[in-house]
Amino acid sequence: MEGNVADMGQFIGAGLAAIGSGAAAIGVGHVAGNFLAGALRNPSAAASQTATLFIGLAFAEALGIFAFLVALLLMFAV
Amino acid sequence: MEETVHAEETGLTFHPLDQFIVQPLFGTGEVHWYTITNATLWMAIAVLAIFALFVLGTQRRSIVPGRVQSVAELMHGFVHKMVEDVAGREGLRYFPYILTLFLFILFVNYLGLIPTAFTPTSHIAVTAVMGFGVFIAVTVLGFVLNGAAFLGLFWMKDAPLVLRPVIALIELISYFVRPVSHSIRLAGNIMAGHAVIKVFAGFAGIALISPLSIVAITAIYGLEVLVAGIQAYVFTILTCVYLKDALHPGH
Numbered sequence: 252m253e254g255n256v257a258d259m260g261q262f263i264g265a266g267l268a269a270i271g272s273g274a275a276a277i278g279v280g281h282v283a284g285n286f287l288a289g290a291l292r293n294p295s296a297a298a299s300q301t302a303t304l305f306i307g308l309a310f311a312e313a314l315g316i317f318a319f320l321v322a323l324l325l326m327f328a329v
Numbered sequence: 330m331e332e333t334v335h336a337e338e339t340g341l342t343f344h345p346l347d348q349f350i351v352q353p354l355f356g357t358g359e360v361h362w363y364t365i366t367n368a369t370l371w372m373a374i375a376v377l378a379i380f381a382l383f384v385l386g387t388q389r390r391s392i393v394p395g396r397v398q399s400v401a402e403l404m405h406g407f408v409h410k411m412v413e414d415v416a417g418r419e420g421l422r423y424f425p426y427i428l429t430l431f432l433f434i435l436f437v438n439y440l441g442l443i444p445t446a447f448t449p450t451s452h453i454a455v456t457a458v459m460g461f462g463v464f465i466a467v468t469v470l471g472f473v474l475n476g477a478a479f480l481g482l483f484w485m486k487d488a489p490l491v492l493r494p495v496i497a498l499i500e501l502i503s504y505f506v507r508p509v510s511h512s513i514r515l516a517g518n519i520m521a522g523h524a525v526i527k528v529f530a531g532f533a534g535i536a537l538i539s540p541l542s543i544v545a546i547t548a549i550y551g552l553e554v555l556v557a558g559i560q561a562y563v564f565t566i567l568t569c570v571y572l573k574d575a576l577h578p579g580h
Contacts, residue, residue: 302415302566309563313510316517323520327346 261325268322275315282307345527349451349520367447368455375436375449383432404432408565415569419576426466427572430459431565438519438557442550451520453512460512463568471575482578511567518560522553 286304290297354365386397394402408428412420434450441448449455471479483500485493526549532542 302411305559305563305566306570309514309567310510312518313514316514316521317510319521320513320517323346 261329265322265325268318268325271318271321272315275312275318278311278314279308282311343528343531345524345531346520348447348523348527351452368449368452371440371447372437372449372455375433375440378436378440379432404428411566412569412572415566416573416576420569420572423470423572427565427568430463430568431561434459434515434564435558435561438561439554441519441523442553442557448519448523450515451523453516456512456516457508459564460508460515463511463571464508467571467575470572471578474576475578479575479578482574507571511564515560515564518556522549522556525549526553 282304286297286300286307290300351360351366351368353360354367354370358364360366382397383401386401389395389398391398405428408431409421409424412424412427416423437448437450440446441450471482475481483497483504485496485500488496526546529542529545529549533539533546535542
């Protein structure tokens with residue numbers, strides 16, 4: 252085993268940034284789950300709200316992608 | 330991504346990001362802005378495919394559309410309805426721009442799923458041009474159409490007066506983060522998906538788990554087909570949402 256402390260810090264940081272992906276997964280699950288719950292209560296209104304669903308999913312997911320980006324930057328760019 | 334040199338190739342090797350290296354198509358050497366690279370090639374293929382579908386495919390303009398023409402009409406109608414639903418009827422003036430964005434992203438994403446193909450949308454440089462293009466267009470449009478009233482987007486009339494400066498600050502920040510998240514979402518999703526496939530492909534080197542890894546690649550590939558379409562849809566619909574803000578900043 253060889254290497255320096257800075258490398259170790261990079262990898263630990265990248266691993267910590269991966270937690271953000273899990274958090275985004277919770278967010279996306281919330282959006283989709285609540286949409287489904289609402290859609291099953293009132294199926295006739297569901298079709299008109301799919302665009303809102305995708306916008307919500309995109310916003311929730313963007314933050315997870317940011318976390319992923321931080322991990323990538325730590326691994327390859329720093 | 331900068332070129333990385335892999336000195337020793339021993340055992341299990343993961344280079345999931347090597348597929349995103351931009352290389353000159355002819356010969357080797359530095360990549361300048363005019364160099365024809367693999368990114369240029371695949372963008373050109375996407376544009377040619379769109380041209381073939383929309384210009385050559387609809388040339389006959391038959392009343393009863395053929396196969397190619399109905400696909401083109403389907404896509405046109407899909408985006409047309411999206412713009413009308415989200416941005417309103419006034420938004421239809423900007424429909425050609427939004428259709429162009431949608432088709433380019435969709436075709437680049439799907440062509441990138443062909444094995445050994447290159448995906449230009451996996452590069453933030455490509456998506457940032459589109460994201461900031463939308464941002465600048467929408468901001469200029471908002472000021473041209475509404476004048477100073479466009480700033481009402483940040484000044485919430487229905488919030489308590491004490492909170493309004495705080496909300497205005499938050500709205501301002503979120504407005505300027507828009508192009509960043511808009512472009513990074515697309516690039517990040519595509520890059521992450523392609524990198525995951527490569528990571529599972531790396532596992533195929535171990536004989537014991539290679540069947541499992543191939544099944545996993547197939548499953549993730551299916552997911553990627555879905556993601557490629559959804560991300561094109563999301564990029565387009567967010568463009569419509571931003572456009573709606575520029576057309577009606579009041580609400």
